Amino acid sequence: MKHYEQDKDFMKHVGHLIDHPRFQKLDGIVQHHHSTRLEHSINVAYTSYKIAKKLGWDAKATARGGLLHDMFYYDWRDTKFTKGHAWTHPRIAVRNARKITTLNKKEEDIILKHMWGATIAPPRYKEGYIVTMVDKYWAVKEAATPFRKIIRKGKLFHRRLLNDRH
Structure with missing residues (x-):
């Protein structure tokens, strides 16, 4: 069981969405390499x-x-999608989300404004700022995965080297 699945409140809010076949289609799409x-x-x-x-x-x-x-279901790195992607994909995401659930105004705004910084309009609700910043955090963390592995491997090598000397 994954850590988020153990959080009953979180799963009460989104578990049915995670299990939805349209959402599950996202599992086959590479996001940040x-x-x-x-x-x-x-x-x-x-x-x-x-x-x-x-x-x-x-x-x-x-x-x-x-x-x-x-x-959304396209590869945003494809050049035909790159231009305007920051503005376009949130609108596509809202349309797709509406196909599996009813969104309230706050949820719509969170989705539409999560690219703030790359787009002009800031989130209307404070919760939107959380998602905007957390989205950037995870994008960097996910893209940096191989570098984190190299650093971790280097630290282990360095530790072994120090232990061998003693």
């Missing part, structure tokens, strides 16, 4: 949810908006 779009979306949703819950903000809307923020 070393993760699928499904993994990325769950990472963003769960991390954002925990932050919102800790702050006493709307954790349910944060989890749902975070989960559905990248619900």
Whole structure:
């Protein structure tokens, strides 16, 4: 069982969405070179949810908006999609999300504005800022996976070398 699956409140809010066949299609799509779009979306949703819950903000809307923020099915690195992707994919994600659930205004805004920084309009709700920042955090973390492995391997090698000397 994955760590987020053990969180009953989180799963109450988004478990049915994670299990939905349209959402499961994201599992076959590479997101940041070393993760699928499904993994990325769950990472963003769960991390954002925990932050919102800790702050006493709307954790349910944060989890749902975070989960559905990248619900699109094309490869954004393909040159025909690159131009305008930051503006276009949130709108596609909202349309796709509406096919599997009813969104409230806050959830829609979280999805539509999660690219703030690359786009002009900032989130209308404080929960949107959480998802925006957590999305960037996970994008960097996922893209840096091979570098983290190299660094970890180097530290282990260095530790072994020091232990062998003693």
